[in-house]
Amino acid sequence: MRKPILLTPGPTMIPPSVLQAMAMPILHHRTKDFEVLFADVREKAKWLFETKSEVISLACTGTGAMEAAVVNLCSQSDAVITINLGKFGERFGKIARGYGLQVDEILVERGKTVDLEVLEQRLKARKTHAVFFQASETSTGTAAPVQQIVALAKKYGALSVCDAITACGVFSLPMDAWGIDVLMTASQKALMLPPGLALIALSDRAWEAQAKARLPKYYFDLAREKKAHLKNQTAWTPAISIIVGAQVSLGMMMAEGREVMFARHERLAHATRTAVRAMGLELFSSAPSTAVTTVCVPSQIADGTQIVKRLRDRFAVIIAGGQDELEGKIFRLSHFGYCNEADIIIAINKLEIVLKELGFSPHFGAGSRALLELFSPPV
Ligand SMILES: *Cc1c(COP(=O)(O)O)cnc(C)c1O
Numbered sequence: 114m115r116k117p118i119l120l121t122p123g124p125t126m127i128p129p130s131v132l133q134a135m136a137m138p139i140l141h142h143r144t145k146d147f148e149v150l151f152a153d154v155r156e157k158a159k160w161l162f163e164t165k166s167e168v169i170s171l172a173c174t175g176t177g178a179m180e181a182a183v184v185n186l187c188s189q190s191d192a193v194i195t196i197n198l199g200k201f202g203e204r205f206g207k208i209a210r211g212y213g214l215q216v217d218e219i220l221v222e223r224g225k226t227v228d229l230e231v232l233e234q235r236l237k238a239r240k241t242h243a244v245f246f247q248a249s250e251t252s253t254g255t256a257a258p259v260q261q262i263v264a265l266a267k268k269y270g271a272l273s274v275c276d277a278i279t280a281c282g283v284f285s286l287p288m289d290a291w292g293i294d295v296l297m298t299a300s301q302k303a304l305m306l307p308p309g310l311a312l313i314a315l316s317d318r319a320w321e322a323q324a325k326a327r328l329p330k331y332y333f334d335l336a337r338e339k340k341a342h343l344k345n346q347t348a349w350t351p352a353i354s355i356i357v358g359a360q361v362s363l364g365m366m367m368a369e370g371r372e373v374m375f376a377r378h379e380r381l382a383h384a385t386r387t388a389v390r391a392m393g394l395e396l397f398s399s400a401p402s403t404a405v406t407t408v409c410v411p412s413q414i415a416d417g418t419q420i421v422k423r424l425r426d427r428f429a430v431i432i433a434g435g436q437d438e439l440e441g442k443i444f445r446l447s448h449f450g451y452c453n454e455a456d457i458i459i460a461i462n463k464l465e466i467v468l469k470e471l472g473f474s475p476h477f478g479a480g481s482r483a484l485l486e487l488f489s490p491p492v
Contacts, residue, residue, distance in 0.1 A: 115360075151356065196262070199252035236269035276467065
């Protein structure tokens with residue numbers, strides 16, 4: 114009997130109560146019922162982002178929100194900085210270049226995080242309109258120093274645009290308190306929903322820039338969306354079912370409480386890191402993200418892709434491998450959203466079995482034992 118445990122950094126597992134809500138007959142969006150629902154989701158989204166600004170719902174995946182940020186803030190030939198810690202940072206660069214911006218990319222060695230001195234030098238060197246970066250770079254499992262990046266951008270008059278797609282709801286990112294100009298996330302990550310809904314919020318400063326930005330846009334015109342949102346509507350057909358689910362999942366997050374939720378993610382991340390180290394494995398990132406633990410495939414294992422494949426095929430434990438040049442070299446275990454200690458215990462247990470079969474077991478059972486100790490209530 115297969116009972117899948119999905120521990121990938123998107124999509125993530127969906128709670129039964131959310132699935133049940135989304136299974137109800139479809140609601141029409143130009144109705145009072147939708148407006149009542151959407152008013153509630155708008156408020157809950159502001160709670161999640163810790164902002165007074167409007168949080169705009171878009172019917173797209175996270176990449177759509179990334180593109181929306183670029184086209185709503187910038188004009189042709191604006192100079193921008195993109196911080197490339199991995200595939201998603203690289204994507205910001207590609208989008209910005211695609212729209213003809215002058216991109217100064219800070220390319221960081223995989224597994225390392227950004228050097229703030231380098232960022233400051235680049236900001237000093239040329240008048241920069243905006244700094245685009247990831248709070249948590251999902252492809253390498255690396256966290257960025259968000260608060261410091263935001264402060265540096267502000268010091269040099271640049272907007273800070275934070276892709277928090279595997280950060281929002283995972284660890285603390287108070288948008289207003291930290292002065293983040295643009296914050297975005299997507300439904301299939303910590304929001305515990307299917308893919309297809311993206312959320313993005315702009316600070317007052319970012320809305321001023323939005324009014325002046327001249328890049329072409331239509332579907333992603335955030336000013337038009339904001340106007341509709343203020344009437345509890347959306348400009349186009351919204352991702353209705355996902356918004357229905359969002360009311361439930363955001364409600365679950367609020368019931369758990371921000372601090373408890375962040376502490377749970379931190380505990381699961383710490384336990385995962387401790388367990389894989391106890392097994393004799395090495396972490397790939399020197400600044401590990403709370404969202405996802407990236408582990409180096411040990412040199413004793415010739416074909417690293419077998420780890421992900423065997424976990425999936427034999428045990429229905431679904432984790433992610435490395436992408437592009439990191440394929441077969443790393444694997445990624447995520448631990449956010451609808452995820453608890455039991456999921457991590459099973460994943461680590463099965464990982465130990467698979468690694469032993471593949472010829473790597475210097476400390477067989479040590480990962481599971483580490484979890485037993487970490488998760489035991491104090492006596
Ligand atoms: C998942 C993710 C995205 C969005 O990818 P989509 O496939 O478009 O949803 C963007 N940035 C980060 C950091 C992500 O983890």
